[in-house]
Amino acid sequence: MRKLGRHLLALALLATIAAPFSGLGAGAQTQTENMIVMGIDGLDYGLVRQLIDEGRMPNFARMEREGQFGPLETAASPQSPVAWSNFITGLDSGGHGIFDFLHRDLDNELELPFGWPYASTAREGAPGFDLKIGRWVIPLTGGGIELARHGDAFWQLLADENIPTTIVRMPANFPPIGVADRELSGMGTPxxxxxxxxxxxxxxxxxxxxxxxxxxxxxxxxxxxxxxxxxxxxxxxxxxxxxxxxxxxxxxxxxxxxxxxxxxxxxxxxxxxxxxxxxxxxxxxxxxxxxxxxxxxxxxxxxxxxxxxxxxxxxxxxxxxxxxxxxMPISEPASFAEELAEVTGGFYTQEMPEDTKAIQHGVFDLDDFLAQTTLAREETIAQYRYLLDTWEGGFLFSYFGSADQTSHVLWGITQDPDHPAYDPALHDQYREVIPNIYEEFDALVGETLDRIDDDTTLVVMSDHGFASWKRTFHLNTWLLEHGYLTLQRRGSLPVKEFFSGVDWARTQAYSVGISAVYLNLRGREPQGRVAPGDRLGLLEDIERKLLATIDPATGEPAVTKVYLRERDFHDRGNIEIGPDIVVGFAKGIRGSGNNALGGIAAEFMSDNTDDWSGDHIMDHRTVPGVLLASRPMARPATSLQNLAAALLAEFGIDGFPDGSEPVTVVDEDE
Amino acid sequence: MSLLNNLLGGTFDLLLLPFRSLPPMVGLVVVSALCSVGMLLGYRATSNQPAVEAVKRKIAAGLFEIRLYNDDIVAIFRAQGAILRDNLRYLGLNLVPMVFMMAPFVLIVAQLQFHYGYEGLEVDTPVLLQVTLAEGSTADVELDLPDGVRLDAPRVAMPTLPGAAWRLVPEAAGSYEIGIRVGDETLTKTLVADSRVTRRSPNRLAPGFLNQLIYPAEAPLPADSAAIAIELHYQERELSVLGFGMHWLIWFFILTMALAFAMKGWFGVTI
Incomplete structure (x- = not known):
């Protein structure tokens, strides 16, 4: 007996010595047994604050009272794939390698400096082997699709600790990485x-x-x-x-x-x-x-x-x-998607189901669009309720996209009388749509709060906020006007096709994507003109001119933040994927969609009269998301990048990147 | 044919009654076992058992010959030729019992299809009812709905397809008779909103041997009716065992064959 006592004492001493090194030591005390995270895309801090103050979001108010509520700094640039990748990996774009919805492709398929841009979060894998029989081709080994996001997902650490984990519709997770017990892919799924x-x-x-x-x-x-x-x-x-x-x-x-x-x-x-x-x-x-x-x-x-x-x-x-x-692989295990469909019915599997294209092209009117978004929202809510019904603890993440897509269509024309497409009649008819969706999520939060026990923490977060998109900035036109981009023939504007008529031998910079500028760099771009030694000087020159750019319609600065790649992204490993410059437009201004695919408009700025009247791809400081927790979190979370580390800390797990120190990502397969 | 269908329909209703509220697989196993017994008895009575035994012994001998003389290519080819010949003879010997058993088997499968082949309609879930008229008929078609079933959308008339379609919703579980007025005549169609194992008829068709053979679950339409088909869209059912779902007929064949092989010794049958 005395011998056993000595062994126990020795074990206790060993545990005390080892604790600081184990990841479960001081400063990493377990705060919660279970956690539910509701990821509501595009939930705007300002509007949530207003609706709480008006008493229209009583359950969010309860979370603020009993836990915490505040703005959550979004990513640079505040585009959903970038923002969610920051959250997932705790890295910035230099680490996870997602800088924009679109990335340029340096494969020179189009006899241009680069090939057709591709969706940034997933790429086709290497082609497989085929067997050809007559006119038929039988694939023997598949090429498949690969997730292009780099870095470890935070739920890998939960899995390592054997915490049951369910990840539903996490953006930038197609194909699902499959380290959680159950994963359903979301944004990025074709x-x-x-x-x-x-x-x-x-x-x-x-x-x-x-x-x-x-x-x-x-x-x-x-x-x-x-x-x-x-x-x-x-x-x-x-x-x-x-x-x-x-x-x-x-x-x-x-x-x-x-x-x-x-x-x-x-x-x-x-x-x-x-x-x-x-x-x-x-x-x-x-x-x-x-x-x-x-x-x-x-x-x-x-x-x-x-x-x-x-x-x-x-x-x-x-x-x-x-x-x-x-x-295609949309869930891990494959039976998870089947289970959801069997129990809650069929559902949208594509990345963002709300059909904003249909309304932009006049196929839907606003009522059609809202009916369709309601169908999509009801599906995700039904699945969430099923997951709550069957949840046995651990970690559950569920994504909701409806507020974001509805805000893209309605924000400007219902929330902002200064919007070029503002219509008082539309305002009167639809002004409550967005607040009503917020209230619907508030009710869902209330339902969740009523169902969880004291050992469970509820977290509500969003990836960015929203603003009225009043003015459009055409980056390629701006580059043309400032002599960085040159056309073969003057006066051939607008250019609607992919960089048609651009004189690449005399072009120093071009823009692909919504807020990305690339230098036409020698040794990188096939027809590169800028010498590597001139790169930094040219970047600073463009930055200075961008920050000095005034919107001719308002007399206000059009650009309030410029992110230079090596200076403003601190993580490494995949920084070479990114643009040389990311532009932070002033609040109310966004890069043009036509520019994203190599178009060049006649003027560098124009009114936005499109049916897409709200957006968030601006200076990231102007469009924060929200963070609410049902109890105060031990570690402060102020940004998407340090949120996952704070969530893991609630489980007593330390060591996840949080932006405090640069991380260099080295992929295992490289 | 109608008399036979009524008789078989009643028999299967009675046979499956005890299993009505149990998982569908339970009744199917019992029916498969009974069919296996019937098949064994039928096979024994209609096949040339000594000849079957002899040809099977010859096939086994051929296989043994290949094993013994595996270094003699000529002997292997000769043995393979003999096996092929004996296999053809074996198939020939099975033709007679197959002919005898085919008719009852088709009748049984046709009956079972209407117990196991379709999901029951769900309460508050819409279902399509369609009446197709004979070409050239201009008769007006109207519905008389019983309590418990409501019309969920207006009648859709289809100029290129004489007749009309309706969207119905059962409001409570049960079995209903839908009244259909086609001109001066009144027809009926059963609608079953019940998830248990029970007879469901998706089609009521014009009389005819083939129609009655394939769709025995409901009496045919009158011969002089302007309607040639009444269809109710039940969803097809898949039976799952441990999460592995297949059409009931595949389960039925697997079960029947497996049970027949398992029981052949008891009945002294060589298959």
């Missing part, structure tokens, strides 16, 4: 066509066909013969399993229209259903045949009968990956 989401719209209205060359969807003429219409959904323009060119992968559907009844009957494969005007179908699984009778891939769509008369119009959602038979 539709079945491999795009961010392309809708189909069929109409007998000839005016619609003027808009045939659009991004984000397809508008097709509908020929209604004796009340019958046959439409085609295209899953791919080329069948990867054949050598034939233009062998599209398609599936037909038939609509029988009864104008008198204001309704139509749909036949889609084995599915038959009736929709009245203004109604949405459930999710319909659609089989796309790759090899007749042998191989097909499954997608899922919803139909929206917009009108049967005088014009017949049907909208079909982008083709989702069917969660019951996903053609």
């Amino acid at each position: 539709d079945l066509r491999g795009t961010p989401g392309e809708f189909f719209f069929f109409s007998t209205d000839r005016r619609q066909f003027m808009k045939s060359d659009i991004s984000g969807g397809f508008i097709y003429p509908a020929d209604l013969i004796d009340g019958k219409f046959v439409g085609t959904l295209v899953a791919a323009n080329d069948n990867p399993l054949t050598l034939d060119e233009e062998d599209a992968i398609t599936a037909d559907f038939t609509v029988y229209v009864d104008a008198e009844a204001n309704a139509a009957k749909f036949e889609v494969g084995a599915h038959e259903f009736i929709l009245q005007t203004g109604e949405w179908s459930d999710w319909i699984a659609v089989d796309f045949e790759l090899i007749p009778y042998l191989q097909s891939m499954s997608g899922a769509v919803r139909f929206f009968l917009k009108s049967v008369g005088p014009e017949f119009e049907v909208y079909v959602t982008p083709i989702q990956l069917d969660p019951m038979a996903a053609a």
